[in-house]
Structure formats: structure tokens, C-alpha cells
Amino acid sequence: RNIAVENGLNGFSLADESAMNYLHGNLAAANELYGFSISDESQDNLLHKNHSTGNVLSGFTVLDASRNLLSRNEATENGGAGFSRVSATNNNLQRNTASGNKSGGYVLTESVENELSFNMATNNEGDGFALDTSDGNKLKGNTAIGNDDDGFDFLSSDDNTIVGNTARENSSDGFSVTSSDNNLVKRNQSFDNADWGFLVDAVLGNLFDD
Numbered sequence: 001r002n003i004a005v006e007n008g009l010n011g012f013s014l015a016d017e018s019a020m021n022y023l024h025g026n027l028a029a030a031n032e033l034y035g036f037s038i039s040d041e042s043q044d045n046l047l048h049k050n051h052s053t054g055n056v057l058s059g060f061t062v063l064d065a066s067r068n069l070l071s072r073n074e075a076t077e078n079g080g081a082g083f084s085r086v087s088a089t090n091n092n093l094q095r096n097t098a099s100g101n102k103s104g105g106y107v108l109t110e111s112v113e114n115e116l117s118f119n120m121a122t123n124n125e126g127d128g129f130a131l132d133t134s135d136g137n138k139l140k141g142n143t144a145i146g147n148d149d150d151g152f153d154f155l156s157s158d159d160n161t162i163v164g165n166t167a168r169e170n171s172s173d174g175f176s177v178t179s180s181d182n183n184l185v186k187r188n189q190s191f192d193n194a195d196w197g198f199l200v201d202a203v204l205g206n207l208f209d210d
Contacts, residue, residue: 131157
């Protein structure tokens with residue numbers, strides 16, 4: 001196991017078109033930027049069962065990178081989101097856990113065609129799962145419990161598939177879809193949230209189905 005603690009930048013960084021690397025069972029804690037970072041067109045990397053905690057920014061970030069798989073990682077009590085995606089394409093997040101992070105569990109910004117499946121977001125400040133200006137993504141079988149804002153928040157994000165997710169005991173809405181068009185919302189569950197179960201605001205052409 002490799003351990004990166006209290007470094008001035010990232011704990012672990014894959015950059016400059018890094019490809020086909022496997023990071024397993026490592027720890028990043030209290031670093032000044034990200035715990036784990038994949039950037040600069042890096043692709044086909046696998047991060048599995050790593051733990052990122054107490055970093056100043058996000059626990060795991062993918063920036064301008066594609067076709068990476070993050071599976072069974074844990075992000076706890078980071079200053080940013082647990083997992084963040086910016087300008088990321090065709091990445092896959094499976095069975096990860098984000099808990100107690102300061103800026104949400106999973107945050108996608110200007111990211112397209114990513115898949116998030118069977119991930120858990122609990123007790124984060126902000127949303128459990130948030131998509132902002134992110135199109136064509138698939139969210140399947142994810143769970144958001146006890147987050148300080150919405151369980152799932154979609155803002156200006158079109159053509160996403162949202163299937164079989166659960167939002168419970170969040171401090172605002174279970175699912176919020178705002179200024180987002182042509183999304184498929186199917187077989188999701190929302191209960192015991194503070195506000196709306198499903199809030200749909202200023203949208204066009206979304207399909208809510210069984």
C-alpha cells in the first residue's frame with residue numbers, strides 16, 4: 001500500500017496522457033489539492049479500492065480525461081466533492097462511496113457520456129449527485145442518503161438516463177430537474193426528503209416512466 005499524506009499538491013496524479021495504469025489499495029490524506037487526480041487526456045486507467053480523506057479539494061477528480069474506471073473507492077471528509085468530473089467523457093464510476101465531503105458526493109460539470117452505477121452518497125454537504133451542464137450521462141442504481149441539499153440535482157443537463165436510483169432523508173429534494181431537457185427518469189425512489197420527492201422546473205421533453 002502506498003500512502004500520500006500532507007503533500008503540497010495532489011496525493012496521486014495521473015497526467016499528460018497517462019494510460020493503462022492500475023492504482024489499488026492506496027491512501028491519500030490531507031493533501032493541499034486533490035487526493036487522486038486523472039487529467040490531461042489520460043485514459044484507460046483503473047482506480048480500485050483506494051481511500052481519499054481530508055484533502056483540501058476533491059477526493060478523486062477527473063479533468064479532461066476519458067475512459068477511466070473508478071471502482072470501490074472511498075472518499076470521506078474532503079474539502080471539495082468526494083468525486084468530481086470536469087470536461088470528462090466516457091468514464092465509469094462503479095460502487096464507490098462518498099461520505100462527509102464538503103461540496104457534494106459526486107459532481108459532474110460539462111461532462112458527457114459518463115456512467116455512474118451503484119454508488120453511495122451519504123451525509124455530504126451539498127448534493128449527493130449533481131450534474132451541471134452535463135449531457136448524455138447514465139445514472140443507474142445509485143443511492144443518496146442524508147445529504148445537506150438534494151439527493152440528485154440536474155441543472156442545464158440534457159439527454160441523461162436516470163434509472164433505478166434512490167434518494168432518502170436528504171435536506172432538500174430527492175430529485176431536482178431544472179432547465180434540463182429530454183431526460184429519461186425511470187424506476188427511481190424518493191422518500192423522507194425534506195422538500196419535494198421529484199421537482200421538475202423549467203424543463204421540456206423529459207420522460208418519467210415506470
